[in-house]
Amino acid sequence: MMELSDLVKLANNEWDDLLNGDDPVLLVGNATCGRSAGSGIVFRTLKNRINESGIKCKLHEVGCIGMCYLEPIVAVYTPGNPLLFFSGVHEKEAAELFESYVIKKEKAQGKVIGFLGEGDSDGHKHLGDITVMRPQERLVLNNCGLIDPTSLNHYIANKGYSGLNKSLGLEPQQVIDNIKASGLRGRGGAGFPTWRKWQFARDKDSDIKYLVCNADEGDPGAFMNRSLIEGDPHSLIEGMIIAAYAIGASTGYIYCRAEYPLALERLRLAIKQAEEEGLLGKNILESGFDFRLKVKEGAGAFVCGEETALIASIEGDRGMPRPRPPFPAVAGLWGKPTIINNVETLASVSRIFQNSPEWFSRFGTEKSKGTKTFALVGKVKNSGLIEVPLGTSMREIIFDIGGGVENDKQFKAVQTGGPSGGCLPAELIDLPVDYESLADAGTIMGSGGLVVMDENTCMVDVARYFLDFAHKESCGECAPCRLGTKQMLDILTDITEGRGSMEDLKLLEDLGKGIMKGSLCGLGQTAPNPVLTTLRYFRDEYIEHIRDKKCRAKVCKELIYYDIIAEKCTGCHLCFKVCPVSAISGDPKEIHVIDQELCIKCGMCLEKCPDKFNAIEVYAGSKNHG
Amino acid sequence: MAWVRRPAPTNGEESENGVGQETRTNNIEIMSTEEILKQFPAEHNNMLGILHALQDNNPRNYLNSKDLKAAAAYLNTSLSHVYGVATYYSMFSVRPRGENIIRICNSPVCHVEGSVNIIDELKKELFIGLGETTEDGLFTIELTECLGQCHRAPVMMINENIYGNLSKEKILSILNKYKNNHSG
Numbered sequence: 001m002m003e004l005s006d007l008v009k010l011a012n013n014e015w016d017d018l019l020n021g022d023d024p025v026l027l028v029g030n031a032t033c034g035r036s037a038g039s040g041i042v043f044r045t046l047k048n049r050i051n052e053s054g055i056k057c058k059l060h061e062v063g064c065i066g067m068c069y070l071e072p073i074v075a076v077y078t079p080g081n082p083l084l085f086f087s088g089v090h091e092k093e094a095a096e097l098f099e100s101y102v103i104k105k106e107k108a109q110g111k112v113i114g115f116l117g118e119g120d121s122d123g124h125k126h127l128g129d130i131t132v133m134r135p136q137e138r139l140v141l142n143n144c145g146l147i148d149p150t151s152l153n154h155y156i157a158n159k160g161y162s163g164l165n166k167s168l169g170l171e172p173q174q175v176i177d178n179i180k181a182s183g184l185r186g187r188g189g190a191g192f193p194t195w196r197k198w199q200f201a202r203d204k205d206s207d208i209k210y211l212v213c214n215a216d217e218g219d220p221g222a223f224m225n226r227s228l229i230e231g232d233p234h235s236l237i238e239g240m241i242i243a244a245y246a247i248g249a250s251t252g253y254i255y256c257r258a259e260y261p262l263a264l265e266r267l268r269l270a271i272k273q274a275e276e277e278g279l280l281g282k283n284i285l286e287s288g289f290d291f292r293l294k295v296k297e298g299a300g301a302f303v304c305g306e307e308t309a310l311i312a313s314i315e316g317d318r319g320m321p322r323p324r325p326p327f328p329a330v331a332g333l334w335g336k337p338t339i340i341n342n343v344e345t346l347a348s349v350s351r352i353f354q355n356s357p358e359w360f361s362r363f364g365t366e367k368s369k370g371t372k373t374f375a376l377v378g379k380v381k382n383s384g385l386i387e388v389p390l391g392t393s394m395r396e397i398i399f400d401i402g403g404g405v406e407n408d409k410q411f412k413a414v415q416t417g418g419p420s421g422g423c424l425p426a427e428l429i430d431l432p433v434d435y436e437s438l439a440d441a442g443t444i445m446g447s448g449g450l451v452v453m454d455e456n457t458c459m460v461d462v463a464r465y466f467l468d469f470a471h472k473e474s475c476g477e478c479a480p481c482r483l484g485t486k487q488m489l490d491i492l493t494d495i496t497e498g499r500g501s502m503e504d505l506k507l508l509e510d511l512g513k514g515i516m517k518g519s520l521c522g523l524g525q526t527a528p529n530p531v532l533t534t535l536r537y538f539r540d541e542y543i544e545h546i547r548d549k550k551c552r553a554k555v556c557k558e559l560i561y562y563d564i565i566a567e568k569c570t571g572c573h574l575c576f577k578v579c580p581v582s583a584i585s586g587d588p589k590e591i592h593v594i595d596q597e598l599c600i601k602c603g604m605c606l607e608k609c610p611d612k613f614n615a616i617e618v619y620a621g622s623k624n625h626g
Numbered sequence: 627m628a629w630v631r632r633p634a635p636t637n638g639e640e641s642e643n644g645v646g647q648e649t650r651t652n653n654i655e656i657m658s659t660e661e662i663l664k665q666f667p668a669e670h671n672n673m674l675g676i677l678h679a680l681q682d683n684n685p686r687n688y689l690n691s692k693d694l695k696a697a698a699a700y701l702n703t704s705l706s707h708v709y710g711v712a713t714y715y716s717m718f719s720v721r722p723r724g725e726n727i728i729r730i731c732n733s734p735v736c737h738v739e740g741s742v743n744i745i746d747e748l749k750k751e752l753f754i755g756l757g758e759t760t761e762d763g764l765f766t767i768e769l770t771e772c773l774g775q776c777h778r779a780p781v782m783m784i785n786e787n788i789y790g791n792l793s794k795e796k797i798l799s800i801l802n803k804y805k806n807n808h809s810g
């Protein structure tokens with residue numbers, strides 16, 4: 001068997017040859033986000049073009065660099081030049097790019113995002129200096145979008161498995177102490193200190209212990225773990241082996257949701273590669289330590305992200321939570337001590353050992369060390385995957401990195417922590433994003449979904465939708481969660497449909513607090529958060545819905561009305577024809593009128609009214625109340 | 627790969643393509659239930675894997691009672707237990723479904739970006755409601771929670787292929803690809 005140093009030598013040669021070699025190199029961002037933008041065809045086009053042209057050129061697929069809004073992204077290295085990143089490279093652009101930049105060696109055309117590496121930058125910006133990237137620190141996402149996730153060598157050439165090598169030279173307790181020194185806290189939601197969890201399991205006497213990676217990422221608005229696995233699967237595997245060594249686990253499972261087929265494929269391949277090189281399995285790197293790793297595929301149940309439900313699901317049962325204690329660290333999988341960590345937590349472990357605990361803890365705040373990845377989505381210009389030091393302000397994230405709100409609308413709120421979190425209002429835009437500050441504001445860090453909302457988002461509707469999610473995903477085991485969320489949902493539906501009363505607000509708060517206290521697992525214990533935070537920060541919007549029967553964002557159908565602007569109506573009669581309930585009257589060439597009593601607010605007239613007339617408007621409230 | 631999944635159709639010049647095209651074969655090979663079971667050690671914790679494999683192997687995308695019984699016998703557990711698991715997880719079905727399963731994301735981000743319109747359009751286009759299957763057995767529409775593609779909301783998944791930034795017009799061309807793929 002080879003030593004790691006031999007592997008490193010081989011890998012370094014390959015990597016050097018790739019990015020300093022004599023042949024051009026094409027890297028196609030081919031994670032799910034790239035693929036859904038068409039990178040699959042781009043990849044095949046380039047492959048064909050390379051074959052046809054007969055020139056020597058390397059082609060690799062890479063993960064997501066985070067700028068999903070610019071996909072498909074292709075990075076090109078040509079000898080003597082830096083690695084240039086191009087955005088919006090669809091099939092046609094790919095062929096052109098290959099023709100002009102690679103074959104004819106012409107000046108780079110098309111949309112250049114930036115460059116990495118050395119050589120004549122030709123006036124382009126370094127990738128780290130572009131506005132989206134400048135506030136970011138890529139510790140965990142370091143390799144994503146740069147290395148081929150199907151190549152073990154690419155990973156090894158970028159410090160891969162050096163962290164494992166280092167840890168295997170330490171005593172397990174020293175490994176835990178290093179993690180303690182790094183200040184790493186769980187990235188899966190609660191932010192529990194990782195070392196403490198590991199210490200529980202390490203101190204527990206047991207013939208068998210298990211390590212589980214939670215890759216069930218189910219929070220709406222979150223896809224950090226997917227991207228990380230799709231772009232750099234070995235960083236997770238390395239972290240798992242280190243964690244297993246620290247706690248003394250001999251078997252590990254990665255529980256990944258079935259909605260992520262590419263991530264599953266990447267994991268299976270990476271495990272096989274690691275096994276072949278003696279990085280997994282028996283006697284890892286001649287250390288005497290054995291660790292087997294298996295992948296378990298979920299089947300579409302959000303609650304399986306909860307630790308005890310996840311355990312039940314791995315065991316092959318319905319994924320229902322059970323009361324804690326005993327905690328999984330004491331009695332988990334098959335009653336044995338089990339540690340469950342999030343994907344990002346474990347990938348951070350790799351980086352900490354590839355570098356040092358001090359290197360990691362230099363980033364972040366006093367109590368929240370390191371960086372955190374976020375999925376920035378919703379009504380934000382630059383949506384995608386980002387990584388910033390903990391403590392970075394919401395303003396920097398949304399306005400500097402995110403480029404602000406789409407279509408220059410007014411920023412209204414940002415939802416953190418998915419269905420367990422809350423909505424922060426525009427006033428809190430300068431809040432530093434760390435575990436404590438978010439908790440003080442009534443929400444949580446969660447796994448890292450940030451959903452940006454603008455003036456066209458109705459906060460009552462959003463709260464209802466998050467609650468609807470929790471209600472549907474409730475496993476039904478405990479009454480507060482099963483029935484309580486239903487009750488809250490009914491009240492919220494009433495409010496959004498104009499049947500609310502002022503007493504409902506208090507009732508919602510009381511119910512919410514009750515559900516949080518009485519529920520069995522984290523799902524119910526946090527489900528009311530989106531409602532409670534919107535009640536706290538957007539109470540006037542609730543009141544408007546109830547008292548004025550008005551939805552200012554014009555989302556709640558019952559609380560808006562359609563009207564024809566007399567001055568603009570030319571009597572083209574199109575709306576008349578399309579209205580399914582004959583609520584519109586008027587003869588051709590006459591001004592048309594909507595009968596508010598009959599109107600069902602389907603919006604078809606608005607859609608039909610020609611843009612040049614633009615005679616139909618939607619208003620908040622009802623016509624009689626104003 | 628232990629089992630075969632349905633690939634995206636490759637016809638149509640629009641570059642919107644799903645996952646897994648390079649890696650999956652184009653033909654659905656139907657294996658016998660026994661052949662599938664044999665690929666897994668007879669351990670209870672392989673339950674979900676086995677159910678996925680059996681369901682993927684079924685042209686109608688569901689777990690029939692014969693398969694459920696076989697799984698129960700293989701894992702030395704009761705049929706009711708297997709049935710309980712199969713009906714707990716939203717991705718399993720014990721009723722026949724279409725050849726292609728359309729899962730539309732109904733989570734908050736997609737909702738805010740207008741998933742309702744997409745759902746309506748699909749229903750209108752296919753003449754079926756949620757959870758129903760078209761008469762020709764080609765499509766079933768289901769709702770799903772977040773697919774982790776929110777930056778391209780609204781999003782849907784057909785079999786294993788992701789389609790984002792959906793609009794009414796896009797829906798038509800995507801559905802047509804699957805229809806043509808079937809007849810061609």
Ligand SMILES: Cc1cc2nc3c(=O)[nH]c(=O)nc-3n(C[C@H](O)[C@H](O)[C@H](O)COP(=O)(O)O)c2cc1C
Nearest residue numbers: 186187188214216217218305307341342345522523
């Ligand atoms: C309903 C529910 C869903 C959860 N989903 C996830 C998830 O998808 N991924 C995750 O890492 N943690 C999830 N968690 C949190 C985990 O239970 C657990 O705290 C976490 O995996 C611990 O890892 P960490 O210490 O590395 O953060 C969820 C919790 C609950 C209550």
Ligand code: FES
Nearest residue numbers: 731736772773776
């Ligand atoms: S909310 Fe629809 S993909 Fe995330």
